Amino acid sequence: MPVGIFYATTTGKTEDIAERLHGLIGNANSPKDLADLSDLNEFKDLDGIICGTPTWNTGADFERSGTAWDGMLQEIGEMNLAGKKVAIFGLGDSSTYTENFCDAMEELHSFFKKSGATLVGYTSKDDYTFDESKSIVNDLFCGLPLDEDSESDLTDDRLSKWALQLKSEMSGLF
Ligand SMILES: Cc1cc2nc3c(=O)[nH]c(=O)nc-3n(C[C@H](O)[C@H](O)[C@H](O)COP(=O)(O)O)c2cc1C
Numbered sequence: 548m549p550v551g552i553f554y555a556t557t558t559g560k561t562e563d564i565a566e567r568l569h570g571l572i573g574n575a576n577s578p579k580d581l582a583d584l585s586d587l588n589e590f591k592d593l594d595g596i597i598c599g600t601p602t603w604n605t606g607a608d609f610e611r612s613g614t615a616w617d618g619m620l621q622e623i624g625e626m627n628l629a630g631k632k633v634a635i636f637g638l639g640d641s642s643t644y645t646e647n648f649c650d651a652m653e654e655l656h657s658f659f660k661k662s663g664a665t666l667v668g669y670t671s672k673d674d675y676t677f678d679e680s681k682s683i684v685n686d687l688f689c690g691l692p693l694d695e696d697s698e699s700d701l702t703d704d705r706l707s708k709w710a711l712q713l714k715s716e717m718s719g720l721f
Contacts, residue, residue, distance in 0.1 A: 550575040550595035550720050555582060555614030560695045561599045561638045564706070568597065568636070571710035574721035581615040587622055595720040596631055596664070597713070601638040602651040611651035611681070620654060624661035632717045633659045634668030635690030636709070641677040642697035648677035649692040656682070656689040667716040668709065674701075 552575055554565040565578035575597070590596055603613025610617035637652035656666060669687040672680075675694075682689050691709045693702050714721065 549593060550597065550717065551589070551593045552576065552578040552597045552599070553581050553584065554578055554599035555580065555601070555612060555616045556599075557601060557603060557614060561601050564636065564638065564693055564695070564702070565599050567702075567706060568599075568710060571707060572713065572721050581619065584615075587619060587626065590623075590626065590628060590631070594631060595717045596628075596633045596659075597636070597668075598633065598655055598659075599636045599638070600651045600655055602644070602647065602649055604651075605644055605647050607650075609654070611654050613651075616651070616655060620658040624658040626662045628659065629663035631664045632667050632720065633664040634666070634713055634717070635659075636668075637682060637690055637692050639692060639694060640696035641675055641692075641694045645676075645678045648675070648680040648682075648694075649688070650681040652682040652688070652690045652692065653684065654681075656684065668713055670709065670712075674705070 554561045556562045600612045604611050635652050637649035639649035641648045
């Protein structure tokens with residue numbers, strides 16, 4: 548079964564990254580805007596799910612994304628996604644929002660974990676400059692943070708490395 552890429556966006560940056568990632572990993576379904584997704588059961592037809600989210604609700608504990616993800620997380624947590632591999636990427640701004648860099652990734656991470664899915668795609672925080680992020684889990688980012696506002700020159704490199712990492716961690720799926 549294929550890999551699906553799902554994103555939500557307010558100003559289009561997460562959508563752009565979803566398209567670029569799709570170009571890099573090739574053998575995945577075309578990225579889908581979560582706002583157009585009527586039925587989350589679509590996740591059940593996939594072996595791999597890659598999710599993209601920005602962070603807009605600065606400092607919030609809940610509904611950190613400020614996008615369609617917020618209204619769907621509860622339902623995701625109640626699904627049975629055991630056996631699926633899930634990877635998360637996040638868009639944020641490490642300079643202006645340095646205390647809350649890409650906080651929304653961890654909220655997706657925790658609800659997908661609740662669903663029984665296997666989370667992959669963790670990355671090192673060494674390559675980033677920020678003060679705090681709720682998306683650090685066991686000393687790693689629980690996905691790939693990207694900063695198109697202050698560090699867009701680093702995105703190509705970060706994205707291609709992550710695509711290779713996913714190829715290995717989602718072994719056999721693409
Ligand atoms: C009002 C506002 C609040 C934001 N809050 C955060 C934040 O808390 N953490 C963060 O990393 N980025 C924050 N950002 C930056 C956005 O997440 C970033 O611009 C992202 O690329 C937007 O993605 P989108 O175009 O897909 O919506 C904020 C931006 C704005 C304008």
